[in-house]
Amino acid sequence: MIYLEQNAEIYNNDIRAMLQAFFDNEKVMLTKEGTRLSLKVEYTSDSDVETQVEGGGYVTYHLQDEEGYYASKTVVVDYQNKKLARNPLKAALYRMLSDYTGKELPWGSMTGVRPTKVATECLENGKKEEEIRHLYTDTYLTIPQKADICIEVAKREQELFKDFSYDEEYCIYIGIPFCPSRCLYCSFTSYPIAQYAHKVEDYLRALYKEMEFVAAADVYKNKRLVAIYIGGGTPSALTAEQLRALITQLQTVFDMQYVREFCVECGRPDSITMDKLRVLKELGVERISINPQTMSDETLHLIGRAHTVEQTRIAFIMAREAGFDNINMDMIVGLPGEDIKDVHHTLSEIRSMKPDSLTVHSLAIKRAANLNIEMERYQGLIKGSTNEMLLAVDSCARELTMVPYYLYRQKNIPGKLENVGYAVEGKECVYNILIMEEKLDILGMGAGSSSKFIFRKENRIERVENVKNVDEYINRIDEMIERKRKMFATI
Numbered sequence: 391m392i393y394l395e396q397n398a399e400i401y402n403n404d405i406r407a408m409l410q411a412f413f414d415n416e417k418v419m420l421t422k423e424g425t426r427l428s429l430k431v432e433y434t435s436d437s438d439v440e441t442q443v444e445g446g447g448y449v450t451y452h453l454q455d456e457e458g459y460y461a462s463k464t465v466v467v468d469y470q471n472k473k474l475a476r477n478p479l480k481a482a483l484y485r486m487l488s489d490y491t492g493k494e495l496p497w498g499s500m501t502g503v504r505p506t507k508v509a510t511e512c513l514e515n516g517k518k519e520e521e522i523r524h525l526y527t528d529t530y531l532t533i534p535q536k537a538d539i540c541i542e543v544a545k546r547e548q549e550l551f552k553d554f555s556y557d558e559e560y561c562i563y564i565g566i567p568f569c570p571s572r573c574l575y576c577s578f579t580s581y582p583i584a585q586y587a588h589k590v591e592d593y594l595r596a597l598y599k600e601m602e603f604v605a606a607a608d609v610y611k612n613k614r615l616v617a618i619y620i621g622g623g624t625p626s627a628l629t630a631e632q633l634r635a636l637i638t639q640l641q642t643v644f645d646m647q648y649v650r651e652f653c654v655e656c657g658r659p660d661s662i663t664m665d666k667l668r669v670l671k672e673l674g675v676e677r678i679s680i681n682p683q684t685m686s687d688e689t690l691h692l693i694g695r696a697h698t699v700e701q702t703r704i705a706f707i708m709a710r711e712a713g714f715d716n717i718n719m720d721m722i723v724g725l726p727g728e729d730i731k732d733v734h735h736t737l738s739e740i741r742s743m744k745p746d747s748l749t750v751h752s753l754a755i756k757r758a759a760n761l762n763i764e765m766e767r768y769q770g771l772i773k774g775s776t777n778e779m780l781l782a783v784d785s786c787a788r789e790l791t792m793v794p795y796y797l798y799r800q801k802n803i804p805g806k807l808e809n810v811g812y813a814v815e816g817k818e819c820v821y822n823i824l825i826m827e828e829k830l831d832i833l834g835m836g837a838g839s840s841s842k843f844i845f846r847k848e849n850r851i852e853r854v855e856n857v858k859n860v861d862e863y864i865n866r867i868d869e870m871i872e873r874k875r876k877m878f879a880t881i
């Protein structure tokens with residue numbers, strides 16, 4: 391536990407994020423009791439010093455541990471001016487913590503900002519790549535590889551969105567909250583299909599009601615539906631007939647003529663059958679995702695995925711036979727019990743299957759996941775994701791002629807590493823970028839879904855959430871619709 395003392399709260403979030411980046415979510419306390427390390431931050435106003443910058447003053451960090459280590463660092467800066475002072479203050483704290491721990495973080499002092507946003511804004515402002523690279527490595531202290539991948543992703547995004555008209559288009563997300571079993575790390579809305587099979591028809595009926603309401607909404611009548619993502623959960627946990635009914639209903643109520651992308655998650659190989667794949671293909675689904683996560687049976691068993699490596703191979707072959715030429719695979723690095731050797735093994739299997747896109751996630755330990763709830767049991771097995779693992783994925787993806795097209799970091803990833811989507815040109819999933827970039831309205835339907843409304847002129851985003859619980863969703867469907875109706879009235 392770390393004791394934090396400050397005489398002002400002006401950079402509280404940044405300081406906490408930096409401590410958590412170095413000390414992997416160790417608790418930051420406001421009391422000294424039981425803490426092993428203390429950080430004191432003193433903001434001194436300009437009237438107290440002679441060397442002040444105009445309107446500012448200076449900030450001193452004092453770092454001390456119970457074994458007698460002590461260091462201090464002073465940054466002369468107009469700390470009231472957050473825009474100018476934030477980065478130098480974070481960089482100074484980063485260096486101090488790096489000296490103390492002996493660790494260098496691949497993302498340097500970059501916290502609280504979407505990594506690619508910096509590159510996107512610079513490109514929009516006409517900055518040269520070399521200048522942008524320096525901004526990452528000198529201001530945010532990232533390693534050069536992170537600067538390069540951000541620039542690459544930002545350029546790819548610009549290319550992918552050049553034909554979009556944000557004010558005239560929207561996309562939809564449909565949540566199917568059922569899976570063959572619950573994975574250890576899962577924090578999504580997911581119910582085991584075997585126990586919930588008798589609720590599926592009621593669920594779909596409620597979902598159709600919500601879909602009909604959204605499709606008929608006046609505010610979206612003049613906008614074009616351009617991307618559809620059916621996720622969850624695992625939509626392919628439904629039967630072939632249920633999938634057919636769902637997609638037919640979707641095509642009946644929504645105008646499909648402008649849809650550029652239609653994706654369905656078939657994440658769990660143990661949910662995939664030839665019948666289901668044929669239905670998806672016949673009804674126009676273009677991209678599916680078959681997710682190995684790892685190609686180790688031992689790890690699959692440990693993380694509760696209840697399928698085998700062989701099932702992944704067979705599902706992939708079936709999907710190709712069914713005619714899918716846009717198949718994504720998700721993998722996770724840092725899974726319990728896995729090290730770099732396991733990652734190389736998974737990658738060699740993926741390489742032999744040759745998917746069209748590959749999405750790598752660094753294991754995140756989310757509050758609602760069983761992994762977090764039963765942490766004591768798994769603690770010794772979690773070695774965490776490392777940059778070496780991500781580099782191995784990067785080189786495998788490039789061998790498969792893929793390039794990175796979206797990248798984001800999450801709070802709960804030990805080491806604060808990133809998730810990256812790679813794809814062969816033309817096989818990217820634009821919806822994945824849209825969730826991060828907040829360019830188009832996303833209308834979410836189904837339990838656990840969230841809708842996002844972009845008020846571009848006012849520079850604000852509003853969200854409308856659906857309940858997560860399946861029974862509540864079925865019973866309170868009119869209320870879910872009412873929530874959307876209220877939001878639609880403000881657009």
Ligand code: SF4
Nearest residue numbers: 569572573576580623
């Ligand atoms: S397949 Fe995905 S949604 Fe289903 S339990 Fe596993 S992680 Fe959760």
